[in-house]
């Protein structure tokens with residue numbers, strides 16, 4: 239008898255718990271999925287320290303996502319490699335499946351996979367895909383295409399076919415097909431109902447059109463946007479694209495809500511050549527873009543979910559360089575140009591013979607890195623740089639330092655390596671690493687992500703909370 243009453247009570251309690259949980263489970267109406275390409279814990283910590291020491295906006299800022307209530311670390315490996323690439327990692331983040339290196343939106347047998355962006359579109363959500371890199375490159379592509387990464391033209395076409403509401407990026411890679419009977423990508427997007435807006439003015443004059451493809455104003459641009467370190471903050475970049483995306487998608491009142499993927503692509507591009515100042519400034523631009531999502535969340539706290547993570551780590555960035563000494567993060571602000579653009583400057587001057595003395599080369603390096611002028615350089619360090627100058631610029635005998643996305647002049651590479659050492663950081667590679675990467679979430683059903691520890695679990699949890707089968 240006693241047992242019977244006891245079990246009855248438990249059935250009632252369990253039922254009440256079940257009903258309460260079911261009723262309180264909400265479906266987010268607005269989802270921001272922010273991916274810092276190549277952004278490691280070290281990138282995050284260094285950027286936060288840079289903020290705290292007044293390196294940006296007089297120390298008034300702090301990385302917005304560090305305050306998000308859900309924190310985790312996620313594994314990033316590909317199906318066939320411990321160290322992943324943006325294609326396999328993007329596929330895991332977009333579809334919830336591990337695949338091989340260079341595979342975009344396809345499984346290891348090359349069968350197409352379905353992204354959460356397409357599934358949410360089919361449920362009536364508006365969709366926006368935004369990147370500071372090229373729109374048809376790996377990470378954004380994983381949300382709308384099923385191809386090998388090198389098939390940028392076909393990936394681009396699948397973007398238009400997806401009929402997502404808002405696309406934004408620096409440009410479209412390989413807009414012309416090898417098959418001359420095929421239309422160029424820009425014409426194809428127009429055919430599929432997209433308005434192509436270029437830059438801030440282009441967007442402001444054409445923003446009321448139905449489907450938007452927003453690209454940089456410079457139509458001759460073939461790769462990424464200029465790095466944030468070389469731009470004024472109010473110029474066209476990731477932050478503006480996110481602002482435009484929120485405006486466009488929120489205005490589509492006939493939709494159920496929206497899903498927006500935001501990629502900080504240039505964190506990776508700056509980290510491949512181990513350019514710390516550019517990588518920190520790109521992380522700042524990524525943070526400024528997430529801040530817009532956070533402002534939106536504050537207006538719609540019960541309906542908005544923000545996820546922040548990375549696809550993999552790039553560069554093996556380490557806080558510390560062989561000694562237990564303080565970091566000199568203020569040196570980051572003395573660098574005025576990215577390593578890539580400083581290399582281009584030196585390459586140009588080498589061709590014209592303009593840098594015909596060590597003093598001239600030293601002055602240009604000093605103006606653009608702070609070395610000598612603001613950062614002490616000892617005689618041995620200067621002798622090493624001078625020797626590099628004679629070997630590579632006077633005698634023209636050395637090969638360039640080649641990384642995935644750029645080639646650096648050896649003298650610039652040496653100067654930036656010295657700067658990294660002076661700041662107090664180390665890098666282990668020009669490629670990616672297999673380190674775990676950060677994960678943060680806030681908002682509607684964010685607690686469901688509390689235990690994620692692999693990249694595939696993120697889209698699968700999005701499916702669970704949006705009731706996608």
Ligand SMILES: [Zn+2]
Nearest residue numbers: 276324506552
């Ligand atoms: Zn990369």
